[in-house]
Amino acid sequence: MKTRYSFGGDEHVYVEVDEEMSLEAFFVALSLRNAVAEANIPGVTEICPANASFEVRFNPDVISPDEMMARIKELEHKAEAGEKRLDTRIVEVPVYFQDPWTHETLMRFRERHQDPEATDLEYAARINGYDSVEAFIEAYHSQPWFVSMVGFVAGLPFLYQLVEREKQIEVPKYLRPRTDTPKHTVGIGGCFGCIYSVRGAGGYQMFGITPMTIFDPTQTVSYLQDFMVFFKPGDIVKWKPIDRAEFDRIEAAVKDGTYTPRIAEVTFDLEAFNADMAGTNAKLMEALNGV
Structure with missing residues (x-):
């Protein structure tokens, strides 16, 4: 899977694990979403999960969009080895x-x-x-x-x-x-x-x-x-x-x-x-x- 990152205005980062929905993509997205939540990145106000993706909302006065995206990318390795049991x-x-x-x-x-x-x-x-x-x-x-x-x-x-x-x-x-x-x-x-x-x-x-x-x-x-x-x-x-x-x-x-x-x-x-x-x-x- 090749994760795609993009900005949504100046307050959101969109993370798409796969263009195609699959249970594998869902679990990778879930693991990465959980890793972001557990990291307690300053400025994060909300994380919204979707089928094979999620979106992070943050306060740009606390953390810049580029830094926010970089912090999420650093956690991607945790998702690839994430739990496959729910x-x-x-x-x-x-x-x-x-x-x-x-x-x-x-x-x-x-x-x-x-x-x-x-x-x-x-x-x-x-x-x-x-x-x-x-x-x-x-x-x-x-x-x-x-x-x-x-x-x-x-x-x-x-x-x-x-x-x-x-x-x-x-x-x-x-x-x-x-x-x-x-x-x-x-x-x-x-x-x-x-x-x-x-x-x-x-x-x-x-x-x-x-x-x-x-x-x-x-x-x-x-x-x-x-x-x-x-x-x-x-x-x-x-x-x-x-x-x-x-x-x-x-x-x-x-x-x-x-x-x-x-x-x-x-x-x-x-x-x-x-x-x-x-x-x-x-x-x-x-x-x-x-x-």
């Missing part, structure tokens, strides 16, 4: 696939889509070589996804499917973004899955919706009282298909404070995953059975 958690996220709300929305914006005659799921299934929407949904939820970053919109997770590269689901974004997307829409753009944390514009293909709140600035949702954003980089997600009745039940439980997401503490080992992806995924998902 203590994290696997979270079960319920999803109502083929729901009426995303369907109504996608039908309003067909003129912006690659295939105006098909739904987002039908299009995604076809271009990924699946014989039916049901087979595509099965492939989408049967293996876990890795949260590689959170942001762009507050609380929105970007998810990378934990399968061999040739098996990864990929679907291009809409030709032109929509001006509306239902809150909690589950979908994909490129190779990244996501959950829309708020209602708003968007271009990802829409497959379903979750009743599970993932962003609450009021911090009144029972499981978000400590922090308004649910996901963090390194989390692992297992989608769970549900029907309308289960959707309504969970949505009501979230509102009345009785819903608790299913979560298990796990360790993700990159070398073990690369050696046996199916076996590693099975162990990760088994951890949820005891919750």
Whole structure:
């Protein structure tokens, strides 16, 4: 990997480990980001991680941009030999696939889509070589996804499917973004899955919706009282298909404070995953059975 450094105005240094997202690039970026944090470089005010990169914000009255970049580059050797194990958690996220709300929305914006005659799921299934929407949904939820970053919109997770590269689901974004997307829409753009944390514009293909709140600035949702954003980089997600009745039940439980997401503490080992992806995924998902 060849790390690229660049300035963002006079208060930011952008560090890109690789142009292409991979778990290897994520772990190198994470290690370097942690090394920068542990170095306590004077003037650093914030470090924002992304898929295979991160950005450092600093006070140029305390440290010059050139010196800031030089200090980060000095730490690069630590990242290359960094830890490839991550203590994290696997979270079960319920999803109502083929729901009426995303369907109504996608039908309003067909003129912006690659295939105006098909739904987002039908299009995604076809271009990924699946014989039916049901087979595509099965492939989408049967293996876990890795949260590689959170942001762009507050609380929105970007998810990378934990399968061999040739098996990864990929679907291009809409030709032109929509001006509306239902809150909690589950979908994909490129190779990244996501959950829309708020209602708003968007271009990802829409497959379903979750009743599970993932962003609450009021911090009144029972499981978000400590922090308004649910996901963090390194989390692992297992989608769970549900029907309308289960959707309504969970949505009501979230509102009345009785819903608790299913979560298990796990360790993700990159070398073990690369050696046996199916076996590693099975162990990760088994951890949820005891919750």
